[in-house]
Amino acid sequence: MSDVARKANVSTMTVSRAFRSDTSINEETRGRILAAAAELGYILDQSAVHFSSGRSGFVAVTIPSINNANFADMIRGMTEGLRGSALEILLGYTDYDVMEEERLVGQLLGRRPEAIIVTGGTHTDHCRRMLERSGIPVIETWDLPRKPIGHVVGFSNADAARLMVDHFVSRGYKRMGFIGGDTSRDTRGLDRRRGFVSALESHGLDATRLIASGIPPISMREGAAALVELMERWPDTEAVMCVSDLSAFGALMECKRRDIAVPDKIAIGGFGAYDLADQSVPSITTIDVGSHEIGAKAAELVLSLLAGHSVDAKRTTIRTRPEIIIGGTT
Known part of the structure; x- marks a missing residue:
């Protein structure tokens, strides 16, 4: 940051404010700072920003398969839904194994995500307790669990x-x-x-x-x-x-x-x-089953919860509606 400040002939605090889109920085100064950063190949250290703001900047997501077109479509829907929000997805792969899901959830929660989206409504008891006590929005997808942990975007x-x-x-x-x-x-x-x-x-x-x-x-x-x-x-x-x-x-x-x-x-x-x-x-x-819609609705719900437009204590269930597509095999 000090290298960028020297090149742009500003203080390091001004560089910091420019990257935070602080309105006190005029556009000419911001443009000069961003041009200097681009020339030097500088990337803002987000960990420091997140530490000072108390926000991690990511949403944790677990899926059971990384080579399944349905889950790829769901992640695409989430990515498109979160675009422009300053939130990114941190993805975990469970391989249809509830013990692996338990391990991953512990790892992901240790990185302080702002919300977590999991696939399915069946978890180990310990995984369920971790999610219940996480203090962040929890969204279960691809299912309609009888006892939801938090919010649900799914179908029967x-x-x-x-x-x-x-x-x-x-x-x-x-x-x-x-x-x-x-x-x-x-x-x-x-x-x-x-x-x-x-x-x-x-x-x-x-x-x-x-x-x-x-x-x-x-x-x-x-x-x-x-x-x-x-x-x-x-x-x-x-x-x-x-x-x-x-x-x-x-x-x-x-x-x-x-x-x-x-x-x-x-x-x-x-x-x-x-x-x-x-x-x-x-x-x-x-x-x-509307895989893309599941991802888009989950992202929309995350943004609404984090913006305070929904009360976290009030569980939200968004049901998607599967449809049959008749082909030549029947």
């Missing part, structure tokens, strides 16, 4: 699965299966399976054709293998719902390899509305 995964079952039934399918992953790790996938089972039972149909294939997030390869297992165990299956579009695409490719006509021999439904679902041939019927 079970109700979303019901949309697919109702669509299958409307097409006249009666013998349906479900392909998912390890339900002990993917609680939202478990909710989708529960919703699938409940919907079938409400229609008076068999709900036992359930395949668990691999550690979440299950891949195209695992979707293909699960399709083989499903057809070997229940060869008369008419339709299958997959926990994600990736697994649905894998199942579709396996059908092509085996000359199984889709949807004439078996219909396939996915989840997530990935670009992959739209671009595959045939396109995959899927559930659009």
Whole structure:
């Protein structure tokens, strides 16, 4: 900062004020200071600014997967929503592991974020206590937890699965299966399976054709293998719902390899509305959960809470509305 001050022929305090957009600094002086800083490659030490202001300048976010298009869209929505607010995102990756989430939350809270956004509503007891006692806005996403810690931006995964079952039934399918992953790790996938089972039972149909294939997030390869297992165990299956579009695409490719006509021999439904679902041939019927909207709404809620426009003690629940996108696989 002293180097910039010397080059711009001002005091270090004036440099500090210029970077804080202090209105007492005229624009000509500010421009000269910023030009000097750019020429010298100077970057303001934000840690000192945050220490003096008591604000960290970032929002902590945990997601279970870094190679999932849905979570990428959510982060894009958050980033766009926070743009211009002087808040940045500090991202943590849990790998669908609640113990890893607990560790990450402790690490993130130790860096004094101004708010924290977590994926899902299932946490270890210790993680939940840390979030409850954090003293900052806590937003749970992608779920509708029965006992929210703070605020919620999400949807019912079970109700979303019901949309697919109702669509299958409307097409006249009666013998349906479900392909998912390890339900002990993917609680939202478990909710989708529960919703699938409940919907079938409400229609008076068999709900036992359930395949668990691999550690979440299950891949195209695992979707293909699960399709083989499903057809070997229940060869008369008419339709299958997959926990994600990736697994649905894998199942579709396996059908092509085996000359199984889709949807004439078996219909396939996915989840997530990935670009992959739209671009595959045939396109995959899927559930659009509004990933970008979840991120944008979470960012909007953070800004509102930090600006004092919402009372933190009053829990806010923003429900997004999943929609079915009908493709060529059904």
